[in-house]
Amino acid sequence: MSDLVTLRLDADAPGVARAAEILAEGGLVAFPTETVYGLGADAANDRAVARIYEAKGRPSFNPLIVHLSDIEAVQRLVVWSEPAERVAQAFWPGPLTMVLPLREDARVSRLVTAGLDTLAVRLPANPTARALLNAFDGPVAAPSANPSGRISPTRAAHVLEGLDGKIEAVLDGGRCGVGLESTILGLTGKPTILRPGRVTSEDLGRVLGRPVLERKDRDKISAPGQLASHYAPRARVRLNAAEWREGEARLGFGDEPCDLNLSRSGDLVEAAANLFEYLHRLDASNAEVIAVAPIPHVGLGVAINDRLSRAAAPRETP
Known part of the structure; x- marks a missing residue:
């Protein structure tokens, strides 16, 4: 049994300052973004990053997103490009992650990239997240703040349900507004959606002036959030429920x-x-069983159906 007591910090100046101190000390802090709560650690600290995997029970081959405060900080870690600049100007800060080539001199733990030669980077828009990143003044690795494979947290209470006693603190900034993880755009070759989200392929295509591809190789992990079984409740999930069955919880x-x-x-x-x-x-x-009504597979519905299909996928562990 762990004797770690997880602090619940208010999203005010003292709370943000304490959260930044914990990160600097190698601790883990859950914090709100506009998408979901992230589980943050100093991305340059091998031991701190390893604790993310331990706390979540996350496979070590599954890379992490690094959150930063500004584009200049991003450019110190990845090889920047003209398409990246276009996307950043249009959608950052916001619910979009870019996967770009890792700079040889990048100051991040290799555990963050899971051995890949690319890095997933993001500038969140949430005011509490931005305050924390500015106070810490360094790269913060942060997957969703929940046990691996389970439902992502959109409130501090959701974080504590799964990680209480396993992390140092949760910075309580209320409910997340977007509620789905960020879109992940791969820019190491042709622009490709690696994970759908609030920013759609149509949005990105307009900015880039060309169609954006969808990921085809479903067996290869090239970015966070690509495991087949993910975002799952304890209950089984039945999709496209045209009618309800007795005893099911019904999500309409x-x-x-x-x-x-x-x-x-x-x-x-x-x-x-x-x-x-x-x-x-x-x-x-x-x-x-949670039965889910059909969701139109257009626009943001593509991202919703992506999360639901992963929640309903066969699970390798109980």
């Missing part, structure tokens, strides 16, 4: 009777913001 979309509704008006932005929150709530009901 559109104007229909259900236990919780992602968006009665059919708004995909609202549905994305509610997805993980409502999966947490329905899982807490101890239902054996």
Whole structure:
């Protein structure tokens, strides 16, 4: 049993300052971004990064996203390019991660990249995240702050459900607004969506002036968030439920009777913001199955369906 006591820090100046101190000391701090809560560690500290994998039970071949405070800090870690500059100017800070070639002199632990010669980098927009990154003044490695493979956290309480006693602190900035992990764009070759999110392929195509590809090799891990089974509740998930079955917890979309509704008006932005929150709530009901209504596979619906398909995938562990 761990004797570590996880602090719950307010998202004010003293709380942010204490969180930055913990990171500098090699500790782990969960913090809010506009997407989900991240589990942060000093990305240059091998031991601190190793503790992320330990706390989450995360496979060591699954790389991490590095969060930074400004583009100049990003450019010290990766090989910058004209497409990267276009994307950064359009979408940073915001819910977008870019995968770029790692600089030879980059000051990050090799555990962050899982041995790859690329690095996933992001500038979050959430004010609390930005305050923490500015206070720490260094790269922060941060996957989602939950046990590996489970539902991503959109509130501090979700973090504590899975990681209480395993990390030093959670910086409580309230509920995350977007509610889905960031879009991941690979820019080491042709622009490719490695993980869909709030920023869509259509959005990126307009900025880059060319179509953006979708990842084809589903067996190769080239960026965070690509495991087949991921974002999963304890309950089994049944997708595209055209009708409800007795005993199921019902997650609806559109104007229909259900236990919780992602968006009665059919708004995909609202549905994305509610997805993980409502999966947490329905899982807490101890239902054996969560049935999910069909979600349109267009725009942000592509990202929602990506998360749901991973939540419903066969699991290698109980």
